[in-house]
Amino acid sequence: MEKVELLMTQMVETLDDKYILELFEKIPKGKRLRAKLILKIAGLSEDAYKLAAIVELIHAASLLHDDVIDDAMLRRGQESINSIFGDKTSIMLGDILYSTGFAALTALPQNVAFKVSNAVALLSAGELLDVELSKKFNDNEEQYIDMIYKKTASLIEASSASAAMLGGKNVEIYEIYGKNLGLAFQVIDDILDITQDSDKLGKPSLHDFKEGKTTLPYLYLYKRIDADEKKKLLSLFKKDLDEDDRMWIKNRMKETCSLDDSMEYARKLGGEALESIKDEKNDHLSDIITQMIYRDF
Ligand code: FPP
Numbered sequence: 157m158e159k160v161e162l163l164m165t166q167m168v169e170t171l172d173d174k175y176i177l178e179l180f181e182k183i184p185k186g187k188r189l190r191a192k193l194i195l196k197i198a199g200l201s202e203d204a205y206k207l208a209a210i211v212e213l214i215h216a217a218s219l220l221h222d223d224v225i226d227d228a229m230l231r232r233g234q235e236s237i238n239s240i241f242g243d244k245t246s247i248m249l250g251d252i253l254y255s256t257g258f259a260a261l262t263a264l265p266q267n268v269a270f271k272v273s274n275a276v277a278l279l280s281a282g283e284l285l286d287v288e289l290s291k292k293f294n295d296n297e298e299q300y301i302d303m304i305y306k307k308t309a310s311l312i313e314a315s316s317a318s319a320a321m322l323g324g325k326n327v328e329i330y331e332i333y334g335k336n337l338g339l340a341f342q343v344i345d346d347i348l349d350i351t352q353d354s355d356k357l358g359k360p361s362l363h364d365f366k367e368g369k370t371t372l373p374y375l376y377l378y379k380r381i382d383a384d385e386k387k388k389l390l391s392l393f394k395k396d397l398d399e400d401d402r403m404w405i406k407n408r409m410k411e412t413c414s415l416d417d418s419m420e421y422a423r424k425l426g427g428e429a430l431e432s433i434k435d436e437k438n439d440h441l442s443d444i445i446t447q448m449i450y451r452d453f
């Protein structure tokens with residue numbers, strides 16, 4: 157992964173601006189899952205490393221914007237760029253990173269460049285949909301899935317498909333693999349927001365509901381409770397929750413199997429991802445599914 161980190165830095169260095177580099181180095185580093193996925197599919201070619209660095213720059217840019225949109229003070233347990241330097245800096249740094257990534261993308265084959273840039277448009281449409289859906293209590297599961305497909309799965313799907321293009325593999329099956337992996341990843345993220353304590357998450361727990369996000373466990377819960385409890389859940393929407401409210405939400409989710417069934421939904425997606433690449437004989441790809449689904453942060 158060091159080579160990907162180095163390439164990312166070199167791409168930012170092409171701007172020849174010390175302050176930008178300084179800001180870039182302050183961004184909390186992630187798990188680099190997308191880069192790992194690309195290298196496991198495409199193999200260790202120069203183009204694969206470039207693609208991995210570009211996708212991670214784009215992903216980092218999207219989180220810089222997302223933390224402004226979500227008013228998030230923490231990212232991966234560390235202070236977010238917007239909390240240290242303000243919203244304007246976070247937005248502009250995001251713009252710099254994604255356009256730097258796009259400039260580097262022009263050196264890759266055209267089908268790869270199209271796949272990745274198209275995913276960035278979808279990703280932005282997904283974030284916009286997330287903002288729209290958060291304005292009121294959304295109880296529509298289809299809209300939630302459409303939103304997480306665009307917001308999260310699209311870039312993972314494009315990473316997987318474009319890595320297959322570089323590696324001369326069957327693009328279609330890798331596209332299905334990436335899409336299901338991405339959907340499962342976001343469903344798990346949404347479950348962890350409820351089940352994990354804030355220390356482990358690096359952000360306050362049940363934060364999604366406060367932000368207006370009715371993720372899969374909330375959608376299931378809402379369907380499974382009576383009119384009085386529905387009213388109570390609606391009254392807590394977007395509010396600062398006290399300990400009793402938190403316990404009530406978590407317990408009712410457990411009692412109605414809303415958390416278990418959400419987990420089952422993610423496992424099923426993971427299974428579909430595995431099914432699509434079963435003849436590829438690449439154990440790394442199943443390990444990635446396991447790591448993404450059975451993670452605790
Ligand atoms: C995290 O969601 C956000 C995303 C996966 C995508 C955000 C995309 C954009 C802001 C568009 C970016 C546009 C360009 C041009 C790069 P979340 O808030 O559910 O997850 P979190 O808990 O990690 O914050």
Ligand code: MG
Pocket residue numbers: 222223226228
């Ligand atoms: Mg966010």
